[in-house]
Amino acid sequence: MSGVRLKDLVGKKNPLTEGHRMCPGCGAPTELRQAFMGIDDPVVVVGATGCLEVSSTVYPYSAWRVPFMHVAFENAAAAISGVVAAHSVLAERGTAKKNIKFVAFGGDGGTYDIGLQALSGALERGHDFTYICYNNQGYMNTGAQRSSATPRGANATTSPAGSVLGGKLQRAKNMTEIAAAHDIPYVAQTTLHNPADLISKVRRAVETPGPAFVNVLVPCALFWKIATCDQVKICKLAADTRFWPIYEVIEGRHALSYTPRTPLPLEEFLKAQGRYSHLFRAGAERADIVAQAQKDIDDDWEKLLRKCS
Amino acid sequence: MSRVKGGVSWRNTPPGTVTFGASAMEVETGLWRSMRPVLDLEKCVSCLKCWVQCPDASIMTDEDARVCGINEYFCKGCGVCQAVCPAGAISMRPESDFSDCGKVCEPDKVMQLVKNTGMVGELVGS
Ligand SMILES: Cc1ncc(C[n+]2csc(CCOP(=O)(O)OP(=O)(O)O)c2C)c(N)n1
Ligand code: SF4
Ligand code: SF4
Ligand code: SF4
Ligand SMILES: [Mg+2]
Numbered sequence: 102m103s104g105v106r107l108k109d110l111v112g113k114k115n116p117l118t119e120g121h122r123m124c125p126g127c128g129a130p131t132e133l134r135q136a137f138m139g140i141d142d143p144v145v146v147v148g149a150t151g152c153l154e155v156s157s158t159v160y161p162y163s164a165w166r167v168p169f170m171h172v173a174f175e176n177a178a179a180a181i182s183g184v185v186a187a188h189s190v191l192a193e194r195g196t197a198k199k200n201i202k203f204v205a206f207g208g209d210g211g212t213y214d215i216g217l218q219a220l221s222g223a224l225e226r227g228h229d230f231t232y233i234c235y236n237n238q239g240y241m242n243t244g245a246q247r248s249s250a251t252p253r254g255a256n257a258t259t260s261p262a263g264s265v266l267g268g269k270l271q272r273a274k275n276m277t278e279i280a281a282a283h284d285i286p287y288v289a290q291t292t293l294h295n296p297a298d299l300i301s302k303v304r305r306a307v308e309t310p311g312p313a314f315v316n317v318l319v320p321c322a323l324f325w326k327i328a329t330c331d332q333v334k335i336c337k338l339a340a341d342t343r344f345w346p347i348y349e350v351i352e353g354r355h356a357l358s359y360t361p362r363t364p365l366p367l368e369e370f371l372k373a374q375g376r377y378s379h380l381f382r383a384g385a386e387r388a389d390i391v392a393q394a395q396k397d398i399d400d401d402w403e404k405l406l407r408k409c410s
Numbered sequence: 411m412s413r414v415k416g417g418v419s420w421r422n423t424p425p426g427t428v429t430f431g432a433s434a435m436e437v438e439t440g441l442w443r444s445m446r447p448v449l450d451l452e453k454c455v456s457c458l459k460c461w462v463q464c465p466d467a468s469i470m471t472d473e474d475a476r477v478c479g480i481n482e483y484f485c486k487g488c489g490v491c492q493a494v495c496p497a498g499a500i501s502m503r504p505e506s507d508f509s510d511c512g513k514v515c516e517p518d519k520v521m522q523l524v525k526n527t528g529m530v531g532e533l534v535g536s
Contacts, residue, residue, distance in 0.1 A: 107458040111475040119467040119484040120434030125442060126488035131465045138462075157434070164434035296462045322488075330489030330502075333463055 105297040110138045114166060116146060121164035122156040126329025128319030128336070129153045129235045132293045133206065136233055136317070139304035142200045143167070145184060149177035149211030152242040152321075153235060175215040178223035178232060181205040185228040202307045203230040209250035210240045212316075213276045224283040224312045231306040231313045234276065237321040245324035249274045252344075253397055254390040255376045257324075262379035267387045272397045280314035281350045287313035288350040291358070294336035295347075298358060302349060318345045326375020338370040343402045348409070355408040367395045439466060443487035445502045447480050453499035460491035460500065 116137045123130045129152060137144065145168045148154035154171050157164040172180040181203055191197035207216050212234040220232060239257050240246040247257035253272045256262040260269040277290040287309040289302040299317065306313035318339055320332045327335055339345035340359055344367060347359040368391060371377040380387045456476040461469040468485035472478040480491075492500040505511045 107462055108475045111458065111461065111471045115467065117467075118432045118435050119481070120437040120439055121466075122437070122439065123465060125465070125486035126490060127465055129465075131463055131490075134465075134467065135462060159434075159437075162434040162437055163431055166432045169431075293463075328489070330493040332465075332490060333494050 105139075105300045107296070110300075113138070116144055116165060116167040117157065118164045118166055120162070122159055123152060124321075124323050124329075126322040126332055127152070128293055128321065128332045129208075129237065130157075131332065132235050132299070132317050132319045133233070135293060135296045135299045136204075136303040136315070138296070139300040139302070140202050140204070140307050142202045142307075143198060144202045144204055145170075145188075147171070147177050147181040147184060147203075147205040149205070149207030149216055150174035150242070151208035151211050152237075153206065153208065155242055174211055176219045177205040177207045177211060177216060178220040181230050181232075182223045182226060182228045185230050203228075204233060204307070205230060206233045206235060208241070209234060209236040209238055209276075210248045212236070213249045213274060217279075220280075220314075221283065224280065224285050224314065227285075227311050229310055229312070231303065231315065232280075233303070234314070234316045235319045236276075236316055237319050237325075238273070239321070239324060241321045241324050245321075250276065253394045254371070254380055254387070256379060257376075267379060267390045268377070272394075275401070277314070277316045277350075280316070281353075281355075283312075284353060285314065286311045286352055288316075289314075289348070290316045290318075290345070291347050292318040292336040292339055292345055294333045294340070295359075298347060302358075305349070305351075324376065326378070327373065331373070335370070335373060338365065338373060341365045342367045342370045343398050344370050346402060346405055348405065355405065357405070357409050367391070367398055438483055440468075440481075440483045440485050443482075443485060444505055445487040445489060446482070446505050446508060447485065447487065447489070447491055447500050448503055449477070449480055450499045450501070451478070453497050455497045455499075457496060459494045459496065463490050463494050465490065 115134050117134050121130055147170045185203050188197055192199045236250055238250045239248050245258050247260040247269050250273050251257050251269050254268040256268045262268040281288045287306050291299050291302050293299055302315055306315050320327060320335045322329045340347050341361045342365045348357045372381060380391055454477055461477060466484050466486055468481040469477055470479040470481050489502050492502050
């Protein structure tokens with residue numbers, strides 16, 4: 102976390118410009134702008150379909166200052182693999198700069214679900230690139246359908262909270278550990294309330310030769326049903342409740358980056374968001390789901406601690 | 411489509427892609443704003459927290475890397491900057507409090523921009 106001074110980053114032009122059409126208060130552009138602050142070299146970006154890609158490339162405008170490619174929803178990792186391979190040939194011939202960094206991003210849908218196969222292949226082949234998942238825990242661009250990153254109990258249009266269901270029935274899958282299981286050189290999980298952490302993790306990811314995966318929790322103001330001004334507060338709650346542990350896996354070694362001194366009860370994170378309001382409705386409280394969700398994160402934290410020791 | 415005479419179909423859409431990088435800098439997302447952040451430079455300690463957390467890169471800085479203003483052309487009024495400011499230097503006020511509210515949206519100018527894209531035919535009634 103050391104060595105990041107915001108003052109030094111102010112003068113740099115960010116690859117993602119203003120004028121994009123993400124909703125007011127969306128966490129995704131904040132997160133990606135912070136991520137790029139960790140990269141000094143020229144950068145080539147590939148984006149999977151999703152809010153960030155759609156809203157940064159509304160025809161005929163582009164919010165990209167750097168070479169940017171979009172192919173489809175499911176194949177950002179395959180697309181960047183080809184770009185990296187092509188570049189290595191050109192660099193060898195001396196017709197392209199050597200020091201270019203390659204970044205692919207995808208939402209949780211494009212990463213945990215439909216893009217998983219392409220991502221797994223790219224990680225296994227070992228291309229030198231960084232994959233950033235901006236994880237807003239649902240298919241937000243198409244109206245908040247549940248994904249495998251949607252947590253237990255969250256309301257989503259395809260796991261709706263009502264008189265029958267209390268939101269999503271299953272827990273979120275652990276994509277960070279799935280990436281780590283590929284034995285790649287660098288994996289990290291973080292969020293955006295502590296920019297120094299995010300920036301230094303992305304810096305490490307791009308500086309590490311070979312594939313790197315960074316999973317960043319980002320609020321979707323619209324479908325998490327939070328005030329547009331609350332993205333930073335919510336991310337801090339995610340870390341302080343251990344809902345979203347901040348850690349990295351360097352050459353297979355797990356290390357926690359942040360340990361909340363006294364972890365807050367998960368309820369504080371849940372109650373701050375409208376997507377969980379059905380769990381706390383007077384007279385129809387779902388303490389059972391809240392308890393199960395708390396157990397999910399307690400179990401995960403124990404597992405993580407064992408890996409860190 | 412039915413409201414557009416001689417409008418586009420896939421047949422007469424120019425093939426292609428976006429010609430210019432960073433062209434979104436022309437898009438005035440500030441028109442979306444219903445609350446306006448007001449910065450009190452006397453109180454600002456230039457910690458840059460608002461700058462690093464603004465989703466729309468609308469916190470302006472000077473050559474000494476100090477916060478110097480808010481870019482109202484892009485600012486969408488989310489209030490993140492106010493929420494993270496440790497010095498209470500930013501307050502959010504309704505757009506309607508300002509005499510220039512709404513003036514930024516000039517229908518004729520918008521219509522001209524639409525026509526300039528060459529992408530639409532004559533709108534019915536125009
Ligand atoms: C193959 C395919 N299936 C479905 C879609 C429709 N689609 C576009 S964006 C999107 C959701 C993206 O979700 P996520 O990756 O989580 O990004 P977010 O929008 O949440 O930022 C879907 C389903 C598509 N473009 N391509
Ligand atoms: S729907 Fe959600 S993720 Fe998409 S732009 Fe809006 S706030 Fe961001
Ligand atoms: S957060 Fe507040 S004190 Fe810090 S730079 Fe912004 S306006 Fe100034
Ligand atoms: S209100 Fe939102 S968009 Fe406007 S300057 Fe503040 S953080 Fe940026
Ligand atoms: Mg998503």
